Amino acid sequence: MSGRKRLQQLLDSLGRSAKHFSKAEVRCLVMLFDSLVPRSSSRCGAVGLGRAVFRDTLHCALGLTDDVLADEVFRVFDRDRDKCISVVEWVEGLSIFLRGTLEEKIKYCFEVYDRNGDGYISREEMFHMLKNTLVKQPLEEDSDEGIKDLVEIALKKMDYDHDGKLSFADFEKAVRDENLLLEAFGPCLPDIKSIMAFEQKTFQEAHKQ
Structure with a gap:
């Protein structure tokens, strides 16, 4: 399957499961994911984000600075418990993290x-x-x-x-x-200011369309 077709299938699927994002926003999140993956350890590199890169992203992009809580957030995002965050887990997790009810x-x-x-x-x-x-x-x-x-x-x-x-x-x-x-037991969601800054930067292209 070509990369373009695979991306289209991924966008269609995530458009349904990550319902708080538009398709254009999902595309931006997939592109961000693809830019972060090469920084992950070799074990995760080909398939997703390792713990360290995920934690750095939460820290730098979304203001979550507590490593203990960041590790618990990683565990919740990592639905299949394979110690890597896949692109689907990344987008579906962010859907709740940024815009959840x-x-x-x-x-x-x-x-x-x-x-x-x-x-x-x-x-x-x-x-x-x-x-x-x-x-x-x-x-x-x-x-x-x-x-x-x-x-x-x-x-x-x-x-x-x-x-x-x-x-x-x-x-x-x-x-x-x-x-x-x-x-009550520690900050595990980004504050509104961090969310707005992250979305503005990440969804710049989506909002031009």
């Missing part, structure tokens, strides 16, 4: 925070993420205690069935009641 973003954030994929955000998972995302005070010896207190406060507010962990239903209800809780 509240419902899509609730599901996405829950998956980021549910590090072991067991369907719950545990005390340990909350502690791990908050410990890494909060500003570290070098002389604060009891910072772990402060983080544990924050975990208990979060559970008190969000754990509706009082089982000591957050199910998806708990998380969804809490976020619908108070949208600010969407990123």
Whole structure:
């Protein structure tokens, strides 16, 4: 199959699955992906983005600077768990990342925070993420205690069935009641300013058409 035909099939398919983008925007995202792939390690190089290039892209292009959370975002984008982000995973992931509905973003954030994929955000998972995302005070010896207190406060507010962990239903209800809780355990979505800058740069060609 020619490269042009393959691209056309890809655009048709992604036009349906990445429904928040126009076909011209999908084309721009595929071109960006193709420009990033050669920078990936040789194991991923031919098929997709490796962890390091993906993390650098999140950092430089979308302002997500926390490496621990960037690794969890990589895990959520990497649907088939092959340790590489394919072009389909890239475009479909960005569709939610940049323009997702509240419902899509609730599901996405829950998956980021549910590090072991067991369907719950545990005390340990909350502690791990908050410990890494909060500003570290070098002389604060009891910072772990402060983080544990924050975990208990979060559970008190969000754990509706009082089982000591957050199910998806708990998380969804809490976020619908108070949208600010969407990123309660660390920033895993770009802010509006970063999104606008990224889209303006990436979709320049699409918006000329």
